[in-house]
Amino acid sequence: MSMSPCRALRCSAVVAAFLTLALSGSPAAAQVPDGADFHDAHFHLTNYVQEGTDIRDLVDMMGGTIGRSTVFGLPLQQMWSYRNTGDFAPVYYLQTDAPLYYYSFTDAHIAMAYRSLTAEQQVRVDPMITGFNPADMYAADHIRRVLLTFPGVFSGIGEFTVHKEFVSAKVAGEVASLTNPALDRILDLAAEAGLVVILHNDINMPFPKPDQEPYMLAQMKGLFARHPDTTIIWAHLGVGRIVRPLANQAAIVEKICTDPALAHVYMDISWDEVAKYVTATPEATRRTADIINRYPDRFLFGTDVVAPRAVDAMVAVYDAYAPLWALLTPEASFKVRKGNYERLFDAARVRVRAWEKANADAPRAVPEWSPSSGKGTQE
Numbered sequence: 328m329s330m331s332p333c334r335a336l337r338c339s340a341v342v343a344a345f346l347t348l349a350l351s352g353s354p355a356a357a358q359v360p361d362g363a364d365f366h367d368a369h370f371h372l373t374n375y376v377q378e379g380t381d382i383r384d385l386v387d388m389m390g391g392t393i394g395r396s397t398v399f400g401l402p403l404q405q406m407w408s409y410r411n412t413g414d415f416a417p418v419y420y421l422q423t424d425a426p427l428y429y430y431s432f433t434d435a436h437i438a439m440a441y442r443s444l445t446a447e448q449q450v451r452v453d454p455m456i457t458g459f460n461p462a463d464m465y466a467a468d469h470i471r472r473v474l475l476t477f478p479g480v481f482s483g484i485g486e487f488t489v490h491k492e493f494v495s496a497k498v499a500g501e502v503a504s505l506t507n508p509a510l511d512r513i514l515d516l517a518a519e520a521g522l523v524v525i526l527h528n529d530i531n532m533p534f535p536k537p538d539q540e541p542y543m544l545a546q547m548k549g550l551f552a553r554h555p556d557t558t559i560i561w562a563h564l565g566v567g568r569i570v571r572p573l574a575n576q577a578a579i580v581e582k583i584c585t586d587p588a589l590a591h592v593y594m595d596i597s598w599d600e601v602a603k604y605v606t607a608t609p610e611a612t613r614r615t616a617d618i619i620n621r622y623p624d625r626f627l628f629g630t631d632v633v634a635p636r637a638v639d640a641m642v643a644v645y646d647a648y649a650p651l652w653a654l655l656t657p658e659a660s661f662k663v664r665k666g667n668y669e670r671l672f673d674a675a676r677v678r679v680r681a682w683e684k685a686n687a688d689a690p691r692a693v694p695e696w697s698p699s700s701g702k703g704t705q706e
């Protein structure tokens with residue numbers, strides 16, 4: 328029987344991949360440019376209407392400047408409500424009062440985009456699962472299903488959001504909460520499967536009254552402490568466009584770095600809005616640098632750029648931090664820009680691949696928790 332052209336092609340691809348491996352040793356070492364300025368721990372390929380950058384263009388843009396990058400879309404889709412905005416098609420959540428809803432197809436979209444890359448290009452990106460509703464007890468089951476449908480692709484979950492200024496209140500359905508057991512199920516699965524978690528949770532509400540209790544801080548520390556085996560990156564140090572750093576922000580960040588119960592919690596300094604706070608005054612930059620220099624293993628740089636057309640968008644965020652880079656020790660600077668990314672995401676790749684293998688033939692997961700009314704019997 329002669330080999331079909333399709334099989335012959337696949338065979339030669341396997342040989343080519345093998346040769347690449349044999350000639351270069353570790354594929355990661357060979358394909359990630361040594362001289363890259365940074366790895367991007369926080370990057371959105373698509374926007375709030377699920378459109379964005381072709382992943383192959385992204386890898387081209389990264390060139391020799393960005394070594395590796397996380398890749399995620401946005402879990403939320405902005406609805407175009409004709410009743411609300413007529414012919415105006417909103418592409419951002421602040422452009423309309425219509426609700427946002429969870430768009431699970433983003434995970435299939437990201438997975439297929441990743442699969443369109445060559446093996447050499449794939450080495451440079453870490454796709455993340457985001458298309459789940461963190462208020463849904465079934466969210467963890469969605470994540471499990473995505474991993475088993477697209478094995479070999481994902482390194483983590485997120486960026487997903489619990490409290491975010493102007494966003495959380497717009498999401499259709501039940502509002503997300505740090506105290507919801509649905510979130511505990513998600514973080515339990517992340518620990519089990521080795522997924523890195525990127526969580527956006529503002530440290531406070533926008534425009535708080537002067538003596539208003541920042542209740543989210545206590546809830547967040549409680550959540551982190553309940554999941555000591557989950558690798559969690561707290562996005563943007565908890566600040567936002569309007570949500571300002573708390574007066575004792577430096578002390579809060581330092582407490583996370585020194586509390587042994589929170590040793591699994593990392594922080595990213597992504598978003599140009601965060602760079603504005605950090606570089607607002609020489610004192611603010613100095614305070615931030617001091618903490619990072621003392622705990623260099625706990626911070627990651629990311630851009631939080633959404634659907635860029637050129638690498639300039641990411642480089643602009645990196646450059647905005649120039650005053651901070653200047654104050655970091657060489658060791659801390661390397662770890663924040665690249666070292667911590669490599670440590671966390673390399674570990675995740677190994678662990679998630681092993682989990683996928685171990686669970687590939689496992690019977691369909693049945694949630695441990697179930698309503699007392701009986702489960703799974705109705706057709």
Ligand SMILES: [Zn+2]
Pocket residue numbers: 369371486631
């Ligand atoms: Zn983001």
